[in-house]
Amino acid sequence: MRKKQRKTISKTHRKTISQNSSVNRKYKDTLFRMIFRDRKNLLSLYNALNNSSYTNPDEMEITTLEDVIYVGMKNDVSFLFSSIMNLYEHQSTVNPNMPVRGLFYLARIYQNYIKKMDLNIYSSGQIPLPVPVYVVFYNGGKAEDEYQELKLSDAFMKSEFTGQVALECNVMVININLGHNEELLENCKILWEYAYFVNEVRENQKHGFSIEEAVRKAQKNCIEQDILKEFLKKNSAEVKDVILEEFNQEQYEEGLRKEGQMEGRKETLINLYRKHLLTLEQAAEEYGTTVEEFQKLL
Known part of the structure; x- marks a missing residue:
């Protein structure tokens, strides 16, 4: 029974991917981005995060990447302000690979910045760069901490190396669901x-x-x-379309995660069976299928 269900999910995912293939060609707006593309709203958010009181949104330089190469890397807005290169996005799930995406995205932003400012990276003097800040605003349905800090270094494979690593990227994840971080939402x-x-x-x-x-x-x-x-x-009609897209994508990604979990569980049970730590009957029962169906997975 469950095996058939997993196949159905996979087909649904493939169909969704096909339907959403335009994502690779055109950036799809999010409600967060629609709201905070307004510089006054964006400055209000910056002030709330930094306990500042700036009043001139025209001083903000938007640096959000729009080209097709980086469309697949979900970002809502990035901007240069007060010598800080800010990268803001919203997420309905907390993904441990956010620092990797941030590394790639920020690298491209700095590349554009250096080119625009006509800075010479081969100069004998050190070129001045804005301070990078990467913030993710979480508003998914699962319970998450008020704040989380994700680090690129957490993904590095264990080794005997004890020196200083060459790269790091820190992501501050802030829970903005109602009832969380109330001071920030109030400000x-x-x-x-x-x-x-x-x-x-x-x-x-x-x-x-x-x-x-x-x-x-x-x-x-x-x-x-x-x-x-x-x-x-x-923006009534556009908001409806954007929300439908976001919630469908959230449901799709959740399905992928569950499918991945089931796949991992299957491999674990197969390994336990092959190591004679579980009988065939026990493995099938744990997987929620018949002995005959489980045997087909071996």
Whole structure:
């Protein structure tokens, strides 16, 4: 029974990949990016994170990569401000490989910066570079810590090397679901409104509404309460499409993770059986299938 279900999931994933093949050709907006492409909103978020009080959003230089090569690397916005190269994105899942993506993305941003500033990396003098800051705003459905710090070095394979490693990339993951990091959400009203809207969609789904109806009801409720009111009224259709895409992608990625977990569990049980640590019957029972079906996996 479960074996057939896994095959169905795989076919669904392949179909979804085919349907979403345009992702490799065109960047797909996220609701977070739609909101924070507005420089005033972005400056408000920067101030809330850094306990600052800057007032001129025109001083921000947007550095978000738009070319096709980096489309597959999900990023919402990057910008240079106050000698800091900021990389912000939202995620509905916490991925331990974020530092790797950040490394690649930041390297390209700095490459563009050096070229634009006409800096000579072969000069005898040290070239000045902005300080890199990478922040991920988490708003998924799973319980996560208020703050998490992910490091590129955590991915390095164990070795006898005891010297100083050549690379590091730190990612600060901040939980912005309602009830978390309340001071940050209080200091950035637009971030709180964003979190509230996403929460409304999720709550509507929990009450049995389809994703389309959940979005519609969330939009209506937020407009009535003056939450993202003008933004939602102006971008109603686009917001619906973006949210549907985000939630479908979230469901798709969750399916991939579950499928990967099942695949890993299968390999573990097979190894235990081959090492005579489990009988065939025990392995089949643990995997949730019949002995005959489990034998076909060997």
